[in-house]
Amino acid sequence: MAQEGAEAQKVHVKPADAQSFVEEVLQGNGVSPENAAIVAKCLVAADLRGIDTHGVNRIPSYMTRVRQGALDAKASPTWKEITPVVGQVDAHNGFGFLAADLGMGKAIEMARTYGIGMVSVKHSNHFGMSAWIVQKAIDAGMMSLVFTNSSPALPAWGGKSKLMGVSPIACGAPGGKEKPFILDMAPSVAARGKIYKAKRRGEKIPTDWALDGEGRQTDDPAKALEGVMLPMGGPKGSGLSIMMDVFSGVLSGSAFAGHVTGPYDPSNKPADVGHFFVAIKPDLFVSLDDFRERMDYLYKRVVDSDKAAGVDRVFFPGEIEQITEETRRKTGIPYVEAEVNALDEEADKVGKPRLKVDA
Ligand SMILES: NC(=O)c1ccc[n+]([C@@H]2O[C@H](COP(=O)([O-])OP(=O)(O)OC[C@H]3O[C@@H](n4cnc5c(N)ncnc54)[C@H](O)[C@@H]3O)[C@@H](O)[C@H]2O)c1
Numbered sequence: 431m432a433q434e435g436a437e438a439q440k441v442h443v444k445p446a447d448a449q450s451f452v453e454e455v456l457q458g459n460g461v462s463p464e465n466a467a468i469v470a471k472c473l474v475a476a477d478l479r480g481i482d483t484h485g486v487n488r489i490p491s492y493m494t495r496v497r498q499g500a501l502d503a504k505a506s507p508t509w510k511e512i513t514p515v516v517g518q519v520d521a522h523n524g525f526g527f528l529a530a531d532l533g534m535g536k537a538i539e540m541a542r543t544y545g546i547g548m549v550s551v552k553h554s555n556h557f558g559m560s561a562w563i564v565q566k567a568i569d570a571g572m573m574s575l576v577f578t579n580s581s582p583a584l585p586a587w588g589g590k591s592k593l594m595g596v597s598p599i600a601c602g603a604p605g606g607k608e609k610p611f612i613l614d615m616a617p618s619v620a621a622r623g624k625i626y627k628a629k630r631r632g633e634k635i636p637t638d639w640a641l642d643g644e645g646r647q648t649d650d651p652a653k654a655l656e657g658v659m660l661p662m663g664g665p666k667g668s669g670l671s672i673m674m675d676v677f678s679g680v681l682s683g684s685a686f687a688g689h690v691t692g693p694y695d696p697s698n699k700p701a702d703v704g705h706f707f708v709a710i711k712p713d714l715f716v717s718l719d720d721f722r723e724r725m726d727y728l729y730k731r732v733v734d735s736d737k738a739a740g741v742d743r744v745f746f747p748g749e750i751e752q753i754t755e756e757t758r759r760k761t762g763i764p765y766v767e768a769e770v771n772a773l774d775e776e777a778d779k780v781g782k783p784r785l786k787v788d789a
Contacts, residue, residue, distance in 0.1 A: 441770060442762030447786040448474045448486050451777070455489055458780025459496050460503040465528055472527045476559040477763045480754035483623025484559040487630070487765070490772050491694050492525075492556075493779075499698040500691070501525070501555050507532045515544045518682070519551040523700045526557030526578075530705055534563050537709035538570045545714050551705035552682040556580070556693040560600035561614040561751065567709050568602055568610045571718075576600040576614075577706040579678040579685075581692030583622050583659045587668035590645060593688045596622045596659050597674035602748070604712060606722030608729040612748025617670035618659040625651045625659075626694075631766055678704040762788050 443451075452470035457463060477485030495501040505524030509532060511517045517536055521529035533549040540547025557563070560576045567574035580595030598621070600614040616622070620639045628635045629651035637647040640654035648654050661667030679686025684704030691701045712721045735744045758764075765773075765787075774784040 440764035440766055441787045442764055443785060443787055444762050445474055445478060445759060448763055451785045452486055452489060454782040455776050455780060458782045459493055465506060468531050469525050469527045472558055472562045475562045478755045478758050479561060479751035481559045483621055483627045487769050490776050493776050500700055509536055515540050515546055516548045519549060521551060521554035523553055526555040526703060529554045530557040530563050533707050534566050537707045538567060538572050541572055541709040541711050545711045547709045549707045550682040552684040554703045554705055555701045556703060560598045561612050564600050564602035564612050564614060568604045571604055573603040573710040573712050574601060575708040577674050577677045579675045579690055579704050581690045582688045584618055584661050584668060584671055585658050587665035592658050594671040594675060595690060597671050599670055599674060603725060605729060606726040608726045609746055609749050609752055617661055617667040619662050622659055625654050630768060677706040
């Protein structure tokens with residue numbers, strides 16, 4: 431989660447300007463206008479929620495993958511029904527955002543009719559922040575599970591080299607009058623994107639996030655990227671990462687067991703990421719009014735908990751990000767100068783307008 435303020439000087443960008451900037455750069459790289467609008471919306475959604483590690487700043491690395499011929503900017507995902515409540519999306523090596531948007535859309539459609547919809551996605555790419563897919567289900571009044579696998583970054587528990595991905599596990603449920611439940615968490619102490627962000631911004635990282643290439647603790651993001659991420663909760667974090675691989679990789683027919691290619695990989699090898707989505711109608715066992723009231727009761731029980739020493743406020747999962755979004759919709763999205771420069775370079779490469787920054 432992003433901490434506002436502290437570090438480097440920031441400029442602010444209106445969400446609508448970030449959206450149109452990304453759309454233009456994507457179109458300049460061969461993405462259709464409809465697909466560019468979807469990808470841009472997901473990246474801006476991450477920045478709005480304070481997940482700066484998975485927002486618009488990913489554009490230079492995604493475009494590098496397109497230029498390397500590793501990611502097909504022109505591809506659109508296709509759908510195949512397997513049973514009335516199960517289907518598969520083939521991403522055809524296009525943007526993971528497009529495959530996930532189609533996949534969760536289909537899962538929601540099936541859940542409306544049958545109570546549940548389950549979708550496997552193959553031959554995909556990185557889809558950024560999982561919470562936008564959970565939010566899509568919430569906007570349709572649905573509960574959801576959102577799984578993905580990813581490139582090697584974590585050792586299996588007891589191992590010393592990268593094998594499993596820092597693959598986020600996410601799920602959500604709509605609330606009533608209170609905030610919805612959105613849990614979206616990497617199985618590592620910190621998401622690897624936070625290390626890339628610290629490197630980009632010239633910042634140090636906490637020493638419990640990763641080990642360097644020699645297996646030593648480090649506060650240097652560049653050295654951490656040469657080593658391994660540390661799983662949260664030891665074997666439990668490592669086990670969750672394997673779980674993401676079983677449901678997203680093994681089941682789908684995509685790469686798994688350490689064979690997914692990373693979004694920063696310098697080769698032209700497709701990522702072959704797999705995803706797994708479930709949408710569930712919340713009024714299968716109690717009425718919708720009851721469900722919403724029960725969610726609100728849970729929310730209140732959580733946020734009204736007796737606070738531990740030094741804690742000002744107890745939050746519901748996803749709440750901090752929603753508060754950040756409310757603020758950023760008013761103030762604009764903060765970026766540091768180096769990030770704006772990297773984005774402008776991408777615009778220059780395809781002759782598109784630079785990012786409009788507020789005075
Ligand atoms: N696509 C990929 O391959 C990939 C890989 C890794 C991470 N990611 C994304 O990176 C993002 C960051 O992951 P992360 O694990 O660093 O997230 P995080 O540690 O910031 O948050 C994890 C969860 O804990 C909740 N949370 C955080 N602080 C809280 C508090 N004080 N009280 C109550 N709840 C709190 C958040 O709402 C969130 O649901 C996620 O959006 C994830 O999807 C994507």
